Amino acid sequence: MASHRRPTQSGVSQSARVTVLSAAAATAAAATAAAAFAAPAAADPGQPGKARVDRLFAQAEEATEQYNQADERADRLRREISQAQDSVARGQERINRMRGALGAIAGAQYRSGGLDPSLALLLSEDPDSYLDKAAALDRLGERQSAELRELHQEQRRIGQQRTEATRKLAELERSRAEVARHKRTVESKLAEARRVLNALPEVERAAFDRASRSGRGALPDLSGAVPASGRAAAAVAAARQAVGKPYVWGANGPSGFDCSGLMQWSYAHAGVGLPRTSQAQRFAGRRVPLSEARPGDLVAYRADASHIAMYVGNGQVIHAPYPGAPVRYDPVGMMPVSSVTRV
Known part of the structure; x- marks a missing residue:
């Protein structure tokens, strides 16, 4: 497991701290996520x-x-x-x-x-x-x-x-x-x-x-999403700020990102130092089942974990898709999920 460096970061909004919602809302969010996991997007x-x-x-x-x-x-x-x-x-x-x-x-x-x-x-x-x-x-x-x-x-x-x-x-x-x-x-x-x-x-x-x-500037309903920790909430808040920024391969912000660069940049705003690559990031925390994903969890895709995104609740992730497509929201089941990691 990769070690976490926790540098002091300024500028993280207090609004990133998310209050715990009711058990009913959390259950509904989990059910929504499970449905999204169960139906990954199929190739046309x-x-x-x-x-x-x-x-x-x-x-x-x-x-x-x-x-x-x-x-x-x-x-x-x-x-x-x-x-x-x-x-x-x-x-x-x-x-x-x-x-x-x-x-x-x-x-x-x-x-x-x-x-x-x-x-x-x-x-x-x-x-x-x-x-x-x-x-x-x-x-x-x-x-x-x-x-x-x-x-x-x-x-x-x-x-x-x-x-x-x-x-x-x-x-x-x-x-x-x-x-x-x-x-x-x-x-x-x-x-x-x-x-x-x-x-x-x-x-x-x-x-x-x-x-x-799709997804540029759009904010899905996250009312039922409860991050697992304060640092996860701060990382989600940072990732939301990056929506609309361009995909730039090899970049980790702040003006452009590749997929793992976005995850590294977002968690840096939470005071957590993630590894640079998606393959290493999937080992940067504790594995959790797909059905228990919570906002801030890292979702790795494909068997080789060559793509990674951040779960933000209600079956949605934020990620940097590919050149020409900006950082955006997409369904968590957009491609085969290989692991979910809670940082």
């Missing part, structure tokens, strides 16, 4: 062109989530590499200081050396003072040996850090290549979808356009 066999566009958009969305995942990994690697490079630089400075100190001691010993200790004692005018100095030199020698061992350990540690940083740099390059590959896939699928859409007969294209515009 009479519209092969529309079905192909839908399939291409679904493939583009899957590639978008893979892009998000690779981009998130690249960002993490960049941060880790920066930290490792800083640590190596600090360690190297420490090694240089240790070398300088040891070199100064070694030079002093060399300059004062060359006389057998027993002969030095014999010729000394103050044998007691000499013995005191000899004992001090012995202790200095022990400390020098300890510092030399510490220097060798620090050198090994810095060497390991350099090796790890080099490995992560290579991994970052692979991740960058993966990001670029997924981006090309997304752009290719979207371009093909636009070509197919433009080639549709006028009647089919008009029907598709009507479907893509």
Whole structure:
């Protein structure tokens, strides 16, 4: 399960706090949701062109989530590499200081050396003072040996850090290549979808356009919807504010969103840090049955969870559907549901 970071967020309206309604209203809302879950939207066999566009958009969305995942990994690697490079630089400075100190001691010993200790004692005018100095030199020698061992350990540690940083740099390059590959896939699928859409007969294209515009600015009746928590209520309030904003693949607000970006942005307004991808978001809380979905729950779609939406009550979700269609309300059963997660 993903960990939740809870940054302080300003601007969350007090109106997002929802009072608990009567048991009868809650029961009615649950019944409405269950009916919507039980009857997912079926594909229209009479519209092969529309079905192909839908399939291409679904493939583009899957590639978008893979892009998000690779981009998130690249960002993490960049941060880790920066930290490792800083640590190596600090360690190297420490090694240089240790070398300088040891070199100064070694030079002093060399300059004062060359006389057998027993002969030095014999010729000394103050044998007691000499013995005191000899004992001090012995202790200095022990400390020098300890510092030399510490220097060798620090050198090994810095060497390991350099090796790890080099490995992560290579991994970052692979991740960058993966990001670029997924981006090309997304752009290719979207371009093909636009070509197919433009080639549709006028009647089919008009029907598709009507479907893509449905829900813009419309607010379903949410009077019977009771969020599971205050943070869920705040996330729902934020998601409602995003209705009408454009779908922008790879974006997480505030002017445009892809599906998982909308969920991440909405819950950030509730002080909850969600993972970036829909596949990770479905594990960001507790699974609940479809029939018990409440406002603020995350609804993942398709077996691979490549699409995600927010349940807002009365059988409705808010989501960012696909390019050309703004953030909108749709029936929760618009496509096969794979899981429902309560954050």
